[in-house]
Amino acid sequence: MARAAALPAEEGGKRNMAELLRALRGGQGTRSLTLTARGLHHLPRGLGNMQGLERLNVRNNRLRQLPQAMETLSRLKILNLGNNNFEEVPEQLKYLKSLQKLHLFGNKITRITPLIFDGLQNLVLLNLNNNQLSSLPPEIHRLGNLECVSLDHNQLKCIPKEFCYLQKLRELHLSHNSITVLPEEIKNLTKLKILILSRNQIDDLPDGLCSLEKLKVLDIAGNNIRIFPTAMEDLELEELYCENNPLLQKDPVNAIQEEDVLTLKELTARFILSQLENKNVSLHKAIKQNLDAQNILSRKQKCAQCGCGFLGMWLECVHFVDIRQTMKTSRNLELLPIRVLLCSYKCFNQRDHELFGIAVP
Incomplete structure (x- = not known):
């Protein structure tokens, strides 16, 4: 050249x-x-x-x-x-x-x-x-x-x-x-x-x-x-x-917890989801004939703590995963913040879990 x-x-x-x-x-x-x-x-x-x-x-x-x-x-x-x-x-x-x-x-x-x-x-x-x-x-x-x-x-x-x-x-x-x-x-x-x-x-x-x-x-x-x-x-x-991203850090801060006040729609959805989980045959047949209900329930989430289903009201938390031994990563990256959803503060306050609330800047 x-x-x-x-x-x-x-x-x-x-x-x-x-x-x-x-x-x-x-x-x-x-x-x-x-x-x-x-x-x-x-x-x-x-x-x-x-x-x-x-x-x-x-x-x-x-x-x-x-x-x-x-x-x-x-x-x-x-x-x-x-x-x-x-x-x-x-x-x-x-x-x-x-x-x-x-x-x-x-x-x-x-x-x-x-x-x-x-x-x-x-x-x-x-x-x-x-x-x-x-x-x-x-x-x-x-x-x-x-x-x-x-x-x-x-x-x-x-x-x-x-x-x-x-x-x-x-x-x-x-x-x-x-x-x-x-x-x-x-x-x-x-x-x-x-x-x-x-x-x-x-x-x-x-x-x-x-x-x-x-x-x-x-x-x-x-x-x-x-x-x-x-x-x-x-x-x-x-x-x-993933260097040069504002990744969440594992830094403890004080927070004020609000009481869970669920809407009627959320209460109804949680009841229906629990019944479906328990094999309620009559309810299952009724849902199969109602497209609107199927569309709404298709957006369900699952609580990472209790395993119960919920719809639109949830608590976003973070779980820090140690990835040092499993993959090649960015320099100084040890803990990967993973999103976790909980259905209530009651589940968040359970002992013996490694979940953290997300502090709003």
Whole structure:
């Protein structure tokens, strides 16, 4: 790379032309072409004759668009367009039926036209790092073979719930964006192993995240997270990074406890839930015939202390879990704050538990 930069302009131009001519003469027999850091504004017209091309690397140039001839490269598997001047994902890419890896990092891309999702059915890797994307089209779920998506250093505020139906996704990189919330549908990414969410603006992680049984690496460093979902302990993580979050600390403070005053709706819900738990057959049949009641009771919670069900009035507590022996973590992180819900102060005041109330700043 350094030697190429040091060549005189005339000598570098001759070398570029010679390499292009050799590749073009090869025609359909040429399988790989590399034209990196050549100052190219356009790709050669003869590119369309290289129909046997499988790998094309034209990163570090000045390309803004692709020639129509790209549509004929039906055998192309790897395409690197990184560090150019594209402002949107080129529509011609939808014709590349064999493409498996697409690199578009370091451009000026602000939008992705949904039209490209009509093709690219064999794409397994998509790299759009260091662009200017503020949103993703829901149609991205059509790329059903994607296994790795990297969108670091963009301007994303959220990801569409449709994104979470990429059933084969194993790696998702979303660091250095402006994401504030993750969809509950993230639970559908059942093959996800690596999830990088560092340096965003996330306040809470969805409960659905704890359903990802294959997740091994989670990086949520540099967000606004204070406490983790209740089922966080169920994840068999190998690496967890969460430095620079305002995590709850195990610091005793004095607090004033209020008496539990339950609403009539809450009292009724708790009675019904207890009867259902005790196998009240008549009540169970009645509930099955009432859709409104089913919808209301589907939002039930379970007290972590007594095990009884409740609906909308609960006490949020925290349980600190020692994770030092189970996974690689951020430096100095020993106790992980996990959210726990209790049905009453009566349960909170029971002895012999390691639950703590949350102090409001």
